[in-house]
Amino acid sequence: MSTITLERVKTIKTLNHIAQSGLNVFHKDHYVIDNESEDPDAIIVRSFNMHTMEFGANLKAIARAGAGVNNIPVDVCTERGIVVFNTPGANANAVKELVLTTLIASSRNLFDGVSWVKTLEGEGEQIPKLVEAGKKQFVGKEIKGKTLGVIGLGAIGALIANDALGLDMDVIGFDPFISVDTAWNLSRNVQRAMTIEQLFAESDFITVHVPLTDDTREMFNETAFSMMKPGVHILNFSRGELINEEDMAAALNSGKVGKYITDFPNEKVLKMNNAISIPHLGASTTESEENCAIMAARQLKEFLETGNIKHSVNFPNAFLPYTGKQRLAAFHHNVPNMVGQITSAISDDHLNIADMVNRSRGDYAYTLIDIDSEVNKKLVPGLEEKIKQIAGIITVRVI
Template sequence: MSALTVDKVKTIKPLNNIAECGLNVFQTQEDYKIDENSESPDAIVVRSFNMHDMSFDQNLKAIARAGAGVNNIPVARCTEQGIVVFNTPGANANAVKELVLTCLMASSRNLFAGVSWTKSLEGEGEQIPKLVEAGKKQFVGKEIKGKTLGVIGLGAIGALVANDALDLDMDVIGFDPFISVDTAWNLSRNVQRAMSLEELFANSDYITVHVPLTDGTKEMFNKETFAIMKPGVHILNFSRGELVNEEDMAVALESGRVGKYITDFPNERVLKMKNAVPIPHLGASTRESEENCALMAARQVKEFLETGNIRNSVNFPNTSLPYTGKRRVAAFHKNVPNMVGQITNAISAYNLNIADMVNRSRGEYAYTMIDIDNKVNGETIPGLLEKITQIDGIVTVRVI
């Protein structure tokens, strides 16, 4: 069990190089300390560092990934230990969008292969201009104007890609059965809605995918789905390499069923594929993106430590309760009947009045915040934490 006393200095441990603007979110206050070597931090901010072999001190309350993917974090173990895991969806969206559109046009014009071939002419001296004129016909490409782009996943990145592709005079089809209201507001009405993936596959000249890796999306690009697509389709993957069955992709590229495969996730097999364009995982690699992600991650951690509120968690339910400065009890627990009643009974046993509360669940777990109306001075209410932690199903509890 873990608890946070009110005036305790909070230690933040950065892993990798976190943009200074993000760390400055904490350094502007005296009750925060940045310590790269801390064995008992209150929170960790991380980029790509592999945390699966790390053990976590019971004082650790939060891990924030300065990026969208959390495959480098043992999320299930964190949940069991009551550690909230944040990510930063949308913070790197513009960076990824720009690279997707760059590769969309460059691959369509055979720019990558053309540049590589031209560099191979080094040493030909005065013959280079003549060789270029004679050899350029092998790199004749096609324009994207008037072609159809299929966008799978219309979240922060997919929506930006779809909208900007329209401005490039492409026709755009989108598919996302889980589109949020906020994203729908930001999506152009000229993006056509596909009622199924099969419809999108059948009608797209180019396909770009922006979905997380799940059991339902793993190897969604395979020989069965390639058979539905237009011959020569270009597929852009800046989400996860595992979305593609690489054995089937190699065969499809060799036969011409797929014209190009542009991926941000190269490996030995991809490098051997005909007409594959391997990008060295540059999707979010811009200074602006790194700063946006660091700022967003730091602000989410700071808000959680100071108020208990949760935004953009991948394992806790997103939960918000306006913070008025009253003493707040925040408990993470199993999502079972009468849990909230047991917590409120424990508080009432101390003759404390409940001013406000919120409870949100996510699968097998839930998160409850309760504001206490009474003015309580000094240290954490004696015995209250212990009483709540004794409730069967409580994972962590703290008083803010």
């Protein structure tokens, strides 16, 4: 039986099936997985809709085992000082493989051909002759030498761009917000589009890998289609809302868009000519689910044990090497003299600051402070309460 005191045991709740390899990150002597808990320390979720959930006072963090966080009330969490993590890149290979698979399959009319062959059931010995006679209607095109436009060169887009080069495609990419890490991993043979209009005009195939924002919503519309090559294939494994569906249906009917491949089917998409609907399989591999679960669990564990943050969608990333000293973690509004007020409260208690880091993100900021002297247990609640009284402080945690 564990000898760890209950004060040190933290509760993790899951709202979907989470791969056991992820849950194994939480050592049983320090954590308990309790899916009935009404007030856990942290939650791991995949697709469960959390918008109507009541959050307990003890909840410190939510980790989405995946990239999108549309199912999480991020604004509410931010106001409450609850960190929301996602797992960018953990499912990148799974999505990349499906994009390249459907790119080739759609160019070769594979989906239509397979569906047609199934209609020959019952024709018996005539099937081989019927196949030879009918296959000409499914003559496709090779992707070698064609141009692939990649919009969004994050973890997924960069993998697709690099591998498409290996398939002897020409690749052009557009991403005004490309990170330094991604740039290092991107082949120098990927051409840079200076504008998205340039990418539209030059691409035979276009694949999009951007988040859904006010700027990207319905970015594929009549105006965008008018700039593209006739018969362009568009692959959407990011968000259905990136497409204006009425304009897409019209472009497919006219032949301006040759094929639309999407991982987000709905009634309108199913009625479109030359639209190929995938049942949201982008990240649906055993390996991807395990990778996402492990990454989400490690992020939660790191935050709960050290206060360090990486891959949060609402808090700034912040890292301070953890040496075992008493640590204060404060989430607060990004206003002048906030750090000065926090450090003054610490010095007023005759405590030395060993190290600290302060990071901001828009209207909010996060401060980690290591205290040099050992804070006794009687002093911790007093110091914590004193800092909580500072105007603009949202949450304070002593680690």
